[in-house]
Amino acid sequence: MSEATLEISLTVNGEQVTKTVPVRQHLVDFLRNELGFTGSHLGCEHGVCGACSVRVDDAVVRGCLMLAVQADGAKVETVEGLNETGEIADLQKNFVERNAMQCGYCTPGMLITAAELLREPKPVSREEIREHLSGNFCRCTGYHAIVDAVETTINTRLEEG
Amino acid sequence: MKAPKFNYIRAESRQQALELLDQLGEDGRILAGGQSLMPTLNMRLSQPGTLIDINKVTDLSGITLEDGIVRIGAMTRHVEVANSPIIAENLPLIAEAMQHVAHHAVRNRGTIGGSIALADPAAEMPACVLALGATLVVESINGRREIAAEDYFKGLYETARAANELLVEILIPAEKSDNVSVFLELAQRHGDFAMAGLACVARVSNKTFEELRLVYFGSEDRPTLGAGAIAAVVGQTWSAECKEAAANALADDLDPMTNLQGSAAMKLHLQKVLTGRALDAAIERAEAV
Numbered sequence: 001m002s003e004a005t006l007e008i009s010l011t012v013n014g015e016q017v018t019k020t021v022p023v024r025q026h027l028v029d030f031l032r033n034e035l036g037f038t039g040s041h042l043g044c045e046h047g048v049c050g051a052c053s054v055r056v057d058d059a060v061v062r063g064c065l066m067l068a069v070q071a072d073g074a075k076v077e078t079v080e081g082l083n084e085t086g087e088i089a090d091l092q093k094n095f096v097e098r099n100a101m102q103c104g105y106c107t108p109g110m111l112i113t114a115a116e117l118l119r120e121p122k123p124v125s126r127e128e129i130r131e132h133l134s135g136n137f138c139r140c141t142g143y144h145a146i147v148d149a150v151e152t153t154i155n156t157r158l159e160e161g
Numbered sequence: 162m163k164a165p166k167f168n169y170i171r172a173e174s175r176q177q178a179l180e181l182l183d184q185l186g187e188d189g190r191i192l193a194g195g196q197s198l199m200p201t202l203n204m205r206l207s208q209p210g211t212l213i214d215i216n217k218v219t220d221l222s223g224i225t226l227e228d229g230i231v232r233i234g235a236m237t238r239h240v241e242v243a244n245s246p247i248i249a250e251n252l253p254l255i256a257e258a259m260q261h262v263a264h265h266a267v268r269n270r271g272t273i274g275g276s277i278a279l280a281d282p283a284a285e286m287p288a289c290v291l292a293l294g295a296t297l298v299v300e301s302i303n304g305r306r307e308i309a310a311e312d313y314f315k316g317l318y319e320t321a322r323a324a325n326e327l328l329v330e331i332l333i334p335a336e337k338s339d340n341v342s343v344f345l346e347l348a349q350r351h352g353d354f355a356m357a358g359l360a361c362v363a364r365v366s367n368k369t370f371e372e373l374r375l376v377y378f379g380s381e382d383r384p385t386l387g388a389g390a391i392a393a394v395v396g397q398t399w400s401a402e403c404k405e406a407a408a409n410a411l412a413d414d415l416d417p418m419t420n421l422q423g424s425a426a427m428k429l430h431l432q433k434v435l436t437g438r439a440l441d442a443a444i445e446r447a448e449a450v
């Protein structure tokens with residue numbers, strides 16, 4: 001079978017992009033290999049680890065379980081985009097302060113998933129933070145520091161209103 | 162790994178999806194949320210010729226309540242079911258079960274129709290629709306067909322839906338106000354597929370189960386009614402003896418599969434433990450009303 005392709009137009013981190021892509025290309029491969037947004041990582045490639053998490057039309061999804069052609073017309077954001085806008089600057093700072101990463105492989109996925117909890121911050125328990133992050137594996141930190149960093153960020157945002 | 166080569170067609174309407182399904186036969190595969198299909202493609206466990214993407218077919222999603230029946234479109238995503246006030250109010254069993262369905266990011270894409278079309282033995286929604294006596298509605302170019310949940314699940318990933326049929330909606334009678342329901346499962350990590358679990362719907366009065374449905378999943382090849390356990394409990398005043406009788410009866414109701422999630426013996430044990438917990442919880446909830 002020859003490689004089927006399709007032209008897609010979407011915005012990625014605020015920029016309009018039009019490209020012809022193989023229909024079987026995953027969104028995360030498109031972002032990494034075609035556009036150079038290598039912040040989204042590939043771990044398991046079957047939906048289990050969460051390293052590939054990206055935002056599509058304001059919802060966090062697995063970049064390895066969505067085809068690039070399915071993002072036609074969508075608004076896509078990667079960790080680079082979140083970094084650029086400053087949306088998660090406090091979370092990033094708390095990750096550094098709390099040493100919530102070691103190898104850093106899981107970090108973009110953790111940040112982008114945790115960012116959902118920060119949008120309309122409301123009091124959450126550590127248990128709820130763990131549940132929210134349950135789809136993201138970290139093989140280094142033991143999670144404690146990650147939960148700490150997220151918790152601190154939420155609490156600070158709540159205090160500062 | 163990367164998915165194998167395939168053709169991809171984005172269906173613009175339900176009719177187009179049905180026509181494509183009919184023309185392509187076994188070679189065509191519906192792409193709903195992709196949260197189960199894409200992993201099997203990435204691991205090259207399946208190799209369909211053409212994916213028929215139904216994500217842009219707008220009239221396949223949504224939740225409504227009409228004459229005591231909750232209608233859920235097949236393309237309704239898990240996150241929408243989890244956040245729906247109609248579900249919370251009329252189908253507390255589904256609301257409770259949804260907390261166990263996958264992880265945040267997977268729920269943002271995965272659909273209830275995909276879950277029921279796939280019929281993974283460890284999935285929550287198939288057990289719920291069987292426990293609640295739902296009707297599954299499928300459609301082909303030849304017309305629409307309603308299948309009772311009892312007749313729908315045929316075996317491991319096997320259902321009564323024909324290859325040219327699209328699952329279009331799920332009809333679930335609203336839970337009666339004098340009923341209680343309980344959903345329990347055990348998984349290795351929150352949001353992972355269950356090792357063992359059950360959906361329980363009951364009418365309780367004076368600590369006695371007057372009506373009861375217990376549907377087991379995770380351990381069996383398909384959602385399975387625990388007929389013996391139900392018979393051991395209905396009409397009896399709930400007691401420690403009753404709990405034991407239900408657990409003992411389960412050995413004949415279930416035929417657990419050994420897999421990576423655990424041995425048959427362990428799963429039977431877990432289902433017994435969950436049965437006791439679920440029935441205790443049902444009594445407690447009935448008294449709290």
Ligand SMILES: Cc1cc2nc3c(=O)[nH]c(=O)nc-3n(C[C@H](O)[C@H](O)[C@H](O)COP(=O)(O)OP(=O)(O)OC[C@H]3O[C@@H](n4cnc5c(N)ncnc54)[C@H](O)[C@@H]3O)c2cc1C
Nearest residue numbers: 047191193194195196197198263271272275278284328353
């Ligand atoms: C890490 C991870 C954890 C998960 N944990 C759970 C869990 O705990 N519980 C759980 O239930 N699920 C779990 N899932 C699976 C998830 O819920 C899937 O979304 C769901 O099982 C399938 O729905 P989908 O919309 O993604 O379907 P798809 O993956 O798109 O399709 C699945 C199959 O159904 C067919 N299909 C889909 N929709 C239709 C339709 N309307 N008509 C006919 N055929 C159709 C497809 O052709 C395909 O064969 C998990 C997934 C991942 C990646």
Ligand code: FES
Nearest residue numbers: 043044045050064
């Ligand atoms: S790479 Fe996508 S979930 Fe692991």
Ligand code: FES
Nearest residue numbers: 102104138139140
């Ligand atoms: S820091 Fe290494 S995987 Fe999380």
